[in-house]
Amino acid sequence: MKHVSTKHQLYGWLLLLPAALFLLAFTYYPTLATLAKSFFSQGTAIRPSEFVGLENYTFMLEDDVFWRVAWNNVIYALFTIPISIALALMMAIWVNSRLKYKSLARMSFFLPTMLPMIAVANIWLFFYSPEIGLIDQVTAVFGVESHNWLGDPDTVLGCIIVITIWKEAGFFMIFYLAALQTLSPELEEAARLEGASRWYYFRRIMFPLLMPTTLFVLINAIINSFKLVDHLFILTKGGPDNASSLLLYYIYEVAFSFLDQAYASTLTVILLAVLAIIAIGQFVFLDKKVHYQ
Amino acid sequence: MSAIELQGISKIWGETTAVNDVSFSIDQGTFAVLLGPSGCGKSTSLRMISGLEEISQGKLVINGKDMTTASPAERHLSMVFQNYALFPHLNVEENILFGLKVRKTPKPVQSDRLQKVAQQVGLEQLLDRKPAQLSGGQRQRVALARAIIAENPICLMDEPLSNLDAKLRHIMRVEIRALQQRLGMTVIYVTHDQAEAMSMADKVILMCNGKIEQEGTPEELYNKPATTFAAAFIGTPPMNLIDPAACDIGKKISAKKKDQFLIGIRPEDITLSDNKGLKAELVSADYLGADTVVTAKINDQEILVRTPGKVAISAPVSTRLQWDEKAVHVFDKSTGKRNDEIEVQSF
Numbered sequence: 001m002k003h004v005s006t007k008h009q010l011y012g013w014l015l016l017l018p019a020a021l022f023l024l025a026f027t028y029y030p031t032l033a034t035l036a037k038s039f040f041s042q043g044t045a046i047r048p049s050e051f052v053g054l055e056n057y058t059f060m061l062e063d064d065v066f067w068r069v070a071w072n073n074v075i076y077a078l079f080t081i082p083i084s085i086a087l088a089l090m091m092a093i094w095v096n097s098r099l100k101y102k103s104l105a106r107m108s109f110f111l112p113t114m115l116p117m118i119a120v121a122n123i124w125l126f127f128y129s130p131e132i133g134l135i136d137q138v139t140a141v142f143g144v145e146s147h148n149w150l151g152d153p154d155t156v157l158g159c160i161i162v163i164t165i166w167k168e169a170g171f172f173m174i175f176y177l178a179a180l181q182t183l184s185p186e187l188e189e190a191a192r193l194e195g196a197s198r199w200y201y202f203r204r205i206m207f208p209l210l211m212p213t214t215l216f217v218l219i220n221a222i223i224n225s226f227k228l229v230d231h232l233f234i235l236t237k238g239g240p241d242n243a244s245s246l247l248l249y250y251i252y253e254v255a256f257s258f259l260d261q262a263y264a265s266t267l268t269v270i271l272l273a274v275l276a277i278i279a280i281g282q283f284v285f286l287d288k289k290v291h292y293q
Numbered sequence: 294m295s296a297i298e299l300q301g302i303s304k305i306w307g308e309t310t311a312v313n314d315v316s317f318s319i320d321q322g323t324f325a326v327l328l329g330p331s332g333c334g335k336s337t338s339l340r341m342i343s344g345l346e347e348i349s350q351g352k353l354v355i356n357g358k359d360m361t362t363a364s365p366a367e368r369h370l371s372m373v374f375q376n377y378a379l380f381p382h383l384n385v386e387e388n389i390l391f392g393l394k395v396r397k398t399p400k401p402v403q404s405d406r407l408q409k410v411a412q413q414v415g416l417e418q419l420l421d422r423k424p425a426q427l428s429g430g431q432r433q434r435v436a437l438a439r440a441i442i443a444e445n446p447i448c449l450m451d452e453p454l455s456n457l458d459a460k461l462r463h464i465m466r467v468e469i470r471a472l473q474q475r476l477g478m479t480v481i482y483v484t485h486d487q488a489e490a491m492s493m494a495d496k497v498i499l500m501c502n503g504k505i506e507q508e509g510t511p512e513e514l515y516n517k518p519a520t521t522f523a524a525a526f527i528g529t530p531p532m533n534l535i536d537p538a539a540c541d542i543g544k545k546i547s548a549k550k551k552d553q554f555l556i557g558i559r560p561e562d563i564t565l566s567d568n569k570g571l572k573a574e575l576v577s578a579d580y581l582g583a584d585t586v587v588t589a590k591i592n593d594q595e596i597l598v599r600t601p602g603k604v605a606i607s608a609p610v611s612t613r614l615q616w617d618e619k620a621v622h623v624f625d626k627s628t629g630k631r632n633d634e635i636e637v638q639s640f
Contacts, residue, residue, distance in 0.1 A: 186378035189345050194392035194443070195366030208382045291382035 031272065037265035049262070056266040066267065068242050069250040072157055076246060077225040080164045085217055087165065088172030089210070093202075095173070096180045106177070113171040121234035124163050125150075128235075150236055153243035160244050163231060168224060172217045179213040180206075211290040215282065222278055226271060247271055294357055296321045296447055296479040297342065302351035304337050304503075311337045313503040314351070319481065319496065321446070324473050326490040327483045329500035330526070336451055338500070339483045343449050344368050355447070371440035373450040377432045379424040379439075386420040389438045410442045413472065430461045437469070441476060448473075450482045454489065466493055487527050491515070499523055517622075521629040524557045524622060530586055530597045532557045532622070540571065540591040555624045556637055560586060560599040562620035570613035578606045589614060 038056050043049030060066050095106045112120065127134045128149040136146050149155050183206065191201045207214075229249050232238055238245030238253065245253075251271065255264035295318035304312040312334040319325045327335040340346035342353065344365035353361045360368050379388050387394075389410060393403045411417045414434040424432055433453060440448050453469075454462045470493045473480050484490055490497050491511045499506045499514060499522075506526075507519040518524035524532040534555045565575075565587070573589040573596065585604040589596045589612065598614065623635040 184376060184378065186374045186376055187380060189365075190372070190374060190378040190380075190439075191391070191395075192345070193343060193365045193370065193372050194395050196391075196395045200395060205380055205382075209380075 034265045034268050034272075037262055038269050040262055042260050042262040056263055059263065060266055060270070065242055065245075065250065069238075069245045069247050072243070072245060073226065073247045075157060076161060076164075076228075077222065079161045080168065080225055081218065081221040084165045084168040085172060085214065085221060087169040088217065089176050089214075091169065091173045092176030092180055093206075096177055109170045109173050111170065112167045113174075115167075117167075117230040118234060120163065120167055121231050124159075125235060128159055150244075151240060153240050156236055156240065156244040160228075160231060160235065163235075164224075164228065168221065172221070175213050175217055176210065179210050183209060208291060212292055215286055215290055218286075219279070219282060222282075223275070226275060294321070295319055295354075296323070296356060297481065298354040299338070299342070300352040300354065302338070302341060302353060303349050304334070304341060304346065305349040311503055312341070315500075315503070315505055316351075317498055317505065317508055319479060321479055322477045323495045324470065324480045324482065324493055325496045325498060326494040327481060327498050327500060328487060328490040328526075329485065329506075331485055333500040334503040335483045335485075335500050339449055339451055339481060342368075342481065343370055343372055369443075369445050369447070371443050371445045371448045373436045373440045373448070373453045375452045375455060377424075377436040377453075377456075379432060379435055381424050384421050384423055385416060385427070385435050388424065388435055389416075389442055391439065392443050406442050406444075410438045413441070413475075414438045414468075429457050430465065433457065433465060437472070441472070441478070447479045447481070450480060452484055453482075454484075455486075462489075469493065488529070491527070499526065501526075517631070518557070519631050521555060521557070521624045524624070528559055530560050530599070532559050533563075533596045534624070535594055535596065536626075539594045553626050554632065554635060555626050557622035557624060558596075558616050558620055560597040562616050563596070563598045564615045565598060565600055566613045566615045568613065570615035573612055573614050575604075575606050575610045575612050578604045580604075 039051060039053060040049045041047075041052045041055070091109050095102055095109065099105060115123075130136055130148040130151070131146045133149070135149065140146065147155070149159050187205055187209075188201060191205055196204070226246075226248060228246055229252060232244060232246065232249045236244040238249050242250075247267070248271065251264050251267045254260050254267060298318040300316050302312060302315050303310060315334070315338060327338060329335045337346060341348045344360075344363060344367075348361050351361070352359060355368055355370075380391065383391070386407065390403055390407060393406070407420075408417075411420060414437050416431070416434055416438060419427065419431060424435065427435065433456075436453065440450075450469075454465055457465060466489060469480075472478075482489075482493065491514075494511055496509070497511055497514050498508045501522050507514055507523045509517075514523060514527050518527060518532065521534055525534060534557050537554065537556060538552050571591065573591045575587050576590050577588045579586040579588075580603055584599055584601050587598045587600055587604055587606070589598055590609075591614075596614065618636070618638055621637040623632045623637060624630060625632050
């Protein structure tokens, strides 16, 4: 009996092996290696890498650029996440109603998501360019002076935020639209018969029933807000004066432009820790409030 | 004064007319059933009464007031939906109280009514459950409770029992009828199940192709079907509609042009006999327990006969069919309308 069960277990482990190997090689090993690297100095030809304890972390706390990009990232997340989710929900409700050109509206909302990031960045580059850009040409009609949107530290982060919202809202809309279509129209009719206003119905029935989707979209939005690199490449390279740089882009710069892998590892560990805390928070606190059917 | 009155109501979607010039009125406290096959316009009529569907033509009067264009809430109706339309994230109590909360009814009134209603439908023990934790019958009770707690004088029900199994359906039928009589509600109940209509209704409105085919008490529909459609729709198995020419019984009809009529006889009004009556051949039998429905054939005309006890037919048997002249209904072949002037002798 025991013999058979060990054989079965071995069989099971063998089946798991291919996937487990990839997971180990590409997820767990790099994570642990990064963590380890963050405790060592960057080795050079003259000075080999050596254990420095928390030195990289204390350097990070004194690094003004780190605080700048971290703060940028917080602002970026605080604006893009709620606005894109709210817009997505509104668009989904709108294109889910009895609309004449429903599929056309759905497609145009979803189009930004289908475009490659590079193409998106180029389109917006044209919008934002000073004097010849679309925005400046329109504002010029009203006598507003030309403005270098991406060259001004005060406006550049806002510009990036607008692009992200434009691109993400359509993507999240698809999830809301799918969820809305599973809601029985009878629920709305029952509420209408009782005299519930559309807002009351939205607040008490529709929104709570969409909570699983909202949670899913929220997690995606948060991950995306820490994931943005490609737009920054095309549009700003993080500048001017790091005004539009975000955490991941800074990590990329440190690792591959400044070739300081030890410090890049330290920053990565912080990014992972932040994401882990957010994920745990979501599942612990939000999951209880979500009604799953 | 009638509780609800429909005056020439129609529903038109582009080219199709779903409900065509329908008029009827329902008295206060009446259990009225809109009966008909699927696609006959009965649900659309109900939805127009509720205000969930716009009325294309005609006038709707509720308690003496013109409500043709009023919003659903202004009509002060309750409705029980086919799929119950319970809010899945709210528990039974919140579902039942939903309407009262929308209308901001004072809290003490809410809890008083909740207690009363929960007891009436037998849900006292289940108030904190979610709909997913309830059985079909219990969900149905929640939907009923939500409809009656508003204390609206009129309640609309759209095939409320179609998702239940046969046994539960019977129990709920009795309960809904009892509840309606106890509360003195006016109910308009949509169904395609004639057994529900016959057992619950004070008044049946039989519809076909967007029009009213016949309107009356269940007995009237059963005993005096106005059209061949009504004759064939009411009764299980349905009434036999016999072409006299096909069975050589033309000589029994008093009219001159005998081929212009159909005669209808209910299977339960025909008896099998050995020596007297119309010659026929028994071809098959459908045993139902208390009785058997036998298929008899005269030439090519099939006639169903309900006969008590068990009858087994392994090979065609000759027999004779008998019926009383009072049991015979005559219809015009071309219009399908009942014709009481023609007499048919008994067999």
